[in-house]
Amino acid sequence: MNGILSFFSSHVSLEHINALLVLGVVLFGGTWAGRLFQTWKIPQVVGYITLGVLLGRTGLGWIDADTLKNLQPFSTFALGLIGFMIGGELKIQTIKKYGRQFTTILLFESLGAFVIVSILIGTAGWFFFKNAAFAISLGLLMGSISSATAPAATTDVLWENKTKGPLTTIVLGIVALDDAVALLLFAVSSSVAGILLGGGADHSLLPSLLNLIWEIGIAVVLGVGMGFIHYRSIRSFADENRILAFSIGAIVLLIGIANFLDVDVILAAMSMGFFTINFAPRRSKETFKFVERFTPPVYVLFFVMVGAKLNVRGLSAITLFMAGIYLIGRIAGKSVGAILGALVSKAPGSVRRYLPFCLLSQAGVAIGLSIIAGQAFVGTLGDTIVMIITATTFIVQLAGPPLVKIAALKAGEVGLNITEEDLIRRSRAKDIADKDIPSIPENMDIGSVVKIFAEHDNLYYPVVNDEGVLMGILPIETLKDTFLLSDLSPLLLAHDIMERAEFTCREETEATEITDIFRQRGVASIPVLDGEGRVTGMIEFRRMQQHFARQLAALREKATALEAN
Amino acid sequence: MEIHDVISADRCRVLHSRTKTEALLELIEIVGEENSVADLEALKKEIFYREQIMSTGIGQGIGIPHVRFPGMKEPIVLVGVSPKGLEDYESLDGEIVKLVFMILVDENHHKEYLRILSLIVQRLKDDGFRKGLFGAETDKAVFELLTGGEK
Numbered sequence: 001m002n003g004i005l006s007f008f009s010s011h012v013s014l015e016h017i018n019a020l021l022v023l024g025v026v027l028f029g030g031t032w033a034g035r036l037f038q039t040w041k042i043p044q045v046v047g048y049i050t051l052g053v054l055l056g057r058t059g060l061g062w063i064d065a066d067t068l069k070n071l072q073p074f075s076t077f078a079l080g081l082i083g084f085m086i087g088g089e090l091k092i093q094t095i096k097k098y099g100r101q102f103t104t105i106l107l108f109e110s111l112g113a114f115v116i117v118s119i120l121i122g123t124a125g126w127f128f129f130k131n132a133a134f135a136i137s138l139g140l141l142m143g144s145i146s147s148a149t150a151p152a153a154t155t156d157v158l159w160e161n162k163t164k165g166p167l168t169t170i171v172l173g174i175v176a177l178d179d180a181v182a183l184l185l186f187a188v189s190s191s192v193a194g195i196l197l198g199g200g201a202d203h204s205l206l207p208s209l210l211n212l213i214w215e216i217g218i219a220v221v222l223g224v225g226m227g228f229i230h231y232r233s234i235r236s237f238a239d240e241n242r243i244l245a246f247s248i249g250a251i252v253l254l255i256g257i258a259n260f261l262d263v264d265v266i267l268a269a270m271s272m273g274f275f276t277i278n279f280a281p282r283r284s285k286e287t288f289k290f291v292e293r294f295t296p297p298v299y300v301l302f303f304v305m306v307g308a309k310l311n312v313r314g315l316s317a318i319t320l321f322m323a324g325i326y327l328i329g330r331i332a333g334k335s336v337g338a339i340l341g342a343l344v345s346k347a348p349g350s351v352r353r354y355l356p357f358c359l360l361s362q363a364g365v366a367i368g369l370s371i372i373a374g375q376a377f378v379g380t381l382g383d384t385i386v387m388i389i390t391a392t393t394f395i396v397q398l399a400g401p402p403l404v405k406i407a408a409l410k411a412g413e414v415g416l417n418i419t420e421e422d423l424i425r426r427s428r429a430k431d432i433a434d435k436d437i438p439s440i441p442e443n444m445d446i447g448s449v450v451k452i453f454a455e456h457d458n459l460y461y462p463v464v465n466d467e468g469v470l471m472g473i474l475p476i477e478t479l480k481d482t483f484l485l486s487d488l489s490p491l492l493l494a495h496d497i498m499e500r501a502e503f504t505c506r507e508e509t510e511a512t513e514i515t516d517i518f519r520q521r522g523v524a525s526i527p528v529l530d531g532e533g534r535v536t537g538m539i540e541f542r543r544m545q546q547h548f549a550r551q552l553a554a555l556r557e558k559a560t561a562l563e564a565n
Numbered sequence: 566m567e568i569h570d571v572i573s574a575d576r577c578r579v580l581h582s583r584t585k586t587e588a589l590l591e592l593i594e595i596v597g598e599e600n601s602v603a604d605l606e607a608l609k610k611e612i613f614y615r616e617q618i619m620s621t622g623i624g625q626g627i628g629i630p631h632v633r634f635p636g637m638k639e640p641i642v643l644v645g646v647s648p649k650g651l652e653d654y655e656s657l658d659g660e661i662v663k664l665v666f667m668i669l670v671d672e673n674h675h676k677e678y679l680r681i682l683s684l685i686v687q688r689l690k691d692d693g694f695r696k697g698l699f700g701a702e703t704d705k706a707v708f709e710l711l712t713g714g715e716k
Contacts, residue, residue, distance in 0.1 A: 443618040481676055485683045490623050490657060492682070495615065496631065500672065 022067055023301070025055075030300040043157045043401035045303055050398065052307020058394075063308040071305055076265055078302030080255035081295050082152050083266035085159075086176040087223075087273020088288045094169055101351070102173045105341030109174065109359055110147035110181040112337020113330050118143030120329040121322065128318055134381060137193035141373050141385055144189040146330040148182035150363035151175040151266070152306075153397060156299060157404040164417030164555075165562040166348045167408065171358045176270055179365045180216065183264070186369050187212045193377065219263040223271025226254040230272070231280035234287065243283075244290040251291065306363055310394045315387060322384065323391040330392075334359040350411035350562060357407035360400035362393050416559040423548050427511035432544045433528045433537030439464040442471050442495035446482050449494050453479060460525035460540050463498040468534040470527050472498030504529050507536060514539060568688055569712040571642045571681055575599075577707040580647040580665070585654045589613070589630060592643040592667045603636050608669070622656025626663045626699065627689055633678055637671035640681055644711065646701050663699045664689075 033051040034044030055062045095102070122139025129135060154175050158168055187209055230250040237243050251269060258268040276284045315323075335356035342352035370389035374382035408414050438452055440463045452461065459476045478497050482488065503517050503526050517523055518541040528537040576595055582588040593609055596602045611632045615621065622628045628651070643666070650661035666685050670678040689695055694710075701707040 478675055481679055485679055488679070488682055488686060491621065491629055491631075491686065493619055495618055496633070497675065497679075499675075 019067075019070060022063060022071070026051075026063075026301055026304045027297055029055075030304045031296075034300065038160075043153075043405050044160060045153045045156045045401045046398055048300055048303035049153075049307035052304040053310060053394070054307075055304070056308025057311040058313060063305070068305060068309055071301070074298060074301045075305055076255055076259055077252065078295075078298045079152070080251055080258075080265050080269040081291065081298055082155060083176070083269030084251055084273040084291060085288065085295070086151055086155060086172055086266075087270035087275075088277045088284070089169070089172045090176075090270075090274050090277070092278050095173075098166070098169055098173065101170060101342070101345040101347045102177070104345035105170060105338060105347065105351075105355070106174050106177055106181065108341030108344070109334045109337035109355075110178045110185070112335075112340070113146045113333035114143040114185055116143075116333035116336070117146040117326060117329040120325050124322055124325050128322075129380070133196040137189075137196050137377070138381055138384065140189035140192055141186070141377075141381075142326055142388065144182060144185035145366050145369045145373070145385070145389060146326065146333065146362075147178060147185055148362060148365040148369070149175045149178050149334075149359050150361040150365065150397075151179070152299075152302065152363060153361045153401050154358060154404050156303075157401045158408060161405060161408055161414045162417045162422065163408045163413040163415075164559045165350070165411065165413035167350050167354055167358070167411040167562075168413050168417070170347065170351050170355065171404075174355075174359070175361070176266070179264075179266060182365060182369070183212060183216075184209075186372075190373065193381075197377070197381075215263045216267060218261060219258060219265075219268040220271045222254060222258055222261075222263070223268040223273075224275045226250055226257075226268075227272040227275030227280070230287075231276065231283065234283050240286070240290070243286060244294065247287050247291055248294055306397065309367070310390055310397075315391055319384060319387045319391065323388045326388050327392050327395065330362075331356075331360065348562065350413075354407035354411045357403040360396050360403060362389075362396045362400075367393060412562060413559070416555045418552065418555055420548050420552060423551055424511045424515055428507065429505045429509040429511065429514060429528050429539060430507035430537070432511055432514070432547055433507070433539045434458060434543060435537040437461060437538045439468065439535050440474055440494045441466065442493060442498070444494045445490070446479075446488070446492045446494075446497070449474065449479060457543075458538065458540060459542070460538060462501075462527045462535040462538055463494045464535055470501060470504065470529055470533055470535050471495065473501045473525060473527065474498045475524065501527055505539070506530070511544075515544075518544075566680060566684060568684065571640055571684070572644065572708070572711055574705065574708040576642065577644045577711065578646070578704050579702065579707060580645040582647065583649065583651065585616070585628075585651050585662070586613075588645060588647060588651050588665055589616070589667070592645050592665065595643055596641060596669070601638070601641065602634070602669070608632070608634055612667070620655040620657075622654040622662050623686075624656055624658035624660065625689075625695065626650070626656075626660055627695070628654050628656065628662040628665045629668065629682070629685065630665065631668040631670075631678070631682060633670050633672040633675070635672045637669055637674075640671075640674065640677055641669040642681065642685070643667040643669075644707060646698055646707050648699070648702070664695070
């Protein structure tokens with residue numbers, strides 16, 4: 001025993017175990033926490049982040065700074081995937097339809113937050129530090145950071161709830177694009193702050209602006225270029241697995257290049273997604289489906305790490321107070337801006353009423369900018385910014401996702417973005433069976449059987465004995481064969497012409513299992529039986545498809561109706 | 566398709582039985598001797614289950630027990646003539662049954678099954694043909710009457 005232990009301690013590298021152990025705990029625990037929160041009707045993202053907070057620097061400290069640094073590539077990867085998926089939502093048609101609303105609301109809500117946070121924090125800063133230059137710099141920097149809205153948590157909630165409609169479209173567009181506005185404002189603000197505080201050489205306005213535009217341009221060119229290469233390559237691929245591997249590969253490569261060149265990863269990936277959905281429409285549906293399937297573990301990891309990264313230990317009273325001011329200013333600015341923007345651009349009522357609730361989230365970009373500020377303005381200014389952003393991110397990331405969910409629910413957009421597969425996944429036999437289909441007694445003569453067929457829409461009927469137990473199925477093709485043989489009518493009973501039921505199911509059988517049988521076995525109908533073998537209904541492939549098609553059409557109609565008011 | 570396509574001499578009998586059950590068993594025994602059905606007990610069960618649902622005595626002295634049955638290589642038609650008649654056949658018109666056609670077809674040969682049934686019912690509509698069969702005294706006579714009268 002001792003020998004084994006000493007073998008392990010001397011031969012197995014502890015760091016190596018830890019990296020995998022951390023990954024395992026994070027993925028396993030994160031998924032579990034997400035499910036747990038889901039059962040409490042709280043978006044799963046909050047579960048991931050909460051687990052991160054518990055394991056991370058605020059809580060147990062089990063995921064420390066080194067581990068976070070090691071897992072950093074996964075975060076970048078996740079952001080890239082999110083960017084790609086958001087880009088895929090931006091169809092040119094949609095942009096044409098919502099373009100004016102997009103830009104108007106985007107400008108109003110980001111500038112609204114910028115202006116109000118700048119004024120409030122600037123005033124509070126002057127009150128606490130009695131230094132005008134310091135107060136203005138702090139105000140401007142915090143204001144610019146406040147204008148960013150994190151796309152990850154927001155979009156995850158929307159996707160989790162399968163939302164569709166004007167609110168969803170506008171939220172997706174805005175959370176993806178206001179980071180660019182935030183970067184622009186931050187570049188201006190940090191230059192102004194640099195001039196005001198007289199520190200550092202590289203704070204002149206024009207070069208930093210040009211630099212930013214250059215970076216954005218490079219990101220877009222990279223994304224579109226990779227989108228083009230990816231499209232050209234998968235055109236000839238038929239194998240699904242190869243498309244998946246190649247698509248993920250292309251995205252990772254793009255993220256890597258963007259990271260290497262120090263340009264915005266989200267923007268680059270978004271450009272690729274945008275190119276793919278708009279210029280390579282034929283294969284893009286599959287590509288997005290595959291990439292989406294690949295995202296869950298990466299997202300779990302990403303959000304747990306967002307939680308783990310937050311450190312709210314050692315907050316001073318002043319920072320807490322400032323954080324409160326910042327939070328109020330940001331919410332007020334974004335809300336007022338969003339409402340004004342919606343009014344000015346004549347956006348649908350649901351957007352005006354519920355958009356403010358969807359703009360709270362703040363994470364990667366805000367934290368990133370606060371860290372840049374912390375490095376550029378060493379001392380009280382930088383530290384204050386980092387602490388305020390950390391503390392408020394903590395609150396906003398836990399409170400934001402549930403608000404997004406409530407807003408989408410109130411706007412009536414939840415569950416409208418559903419595919420046939422989703423419907424099948426959540427249905428059981430009892431939901432799709434024809435329950436009032438008449439059973440044909442096996443001793444019924446053909447004349448009476450014909451009457452039943454004439455009076456009902458079904459093409460397949462269960463044949464039962466006098467106890468209601470299934471004996472076989474009577475398909476219309478079989479019945480048709482007897483039409484010319486009227487002499488036989490006293491001789492032929494349902495029993496004589498019925499076919500054997502190859503497959504049967506129970507009311508609780510999952511619809512996925514049933515559709516598999518339909519598709520793989522070429523069966524046209526499956527009877528539903530109770531525990532004693534008695535027929536309780538009948539599922540016909542054709543009628544099941546009609547049933548799902550009708551449901552989808554109703555949902556689509558609902559989504560369209562939302563745009564009208 | 567004509568009757569002689571589905572009927573063979575050794576599947577035509579003059580029955581000694583006096584009851585429906587015995588008569589049906591006597592006919593099933595023929596396929597038993599031929600070894601042409603794998604599961605004879607299951608076949609018996611099927612035949613009697615069908616009779617229990619509703620009698621196959623369609624009137625005018627005729628009974629046509631028929632089943633579709635898994636694992637049949639080809640359709641089998643067994644003919645039995647009971648000169649004294651089977652009183653307990655429970656035919657639709659209450660008459661005693663003197664002529665029994667047992668039709669066994671594979672469960673998947675639905676169309677063939679209907680065709681054979683139809684063929685036999687059509688042929689038996691001929692009064693003279695039917696009455697002639699009622700009087701057949703040997704197995705050979707049954708077969709010849711069945712196949713000889715065809716145009």
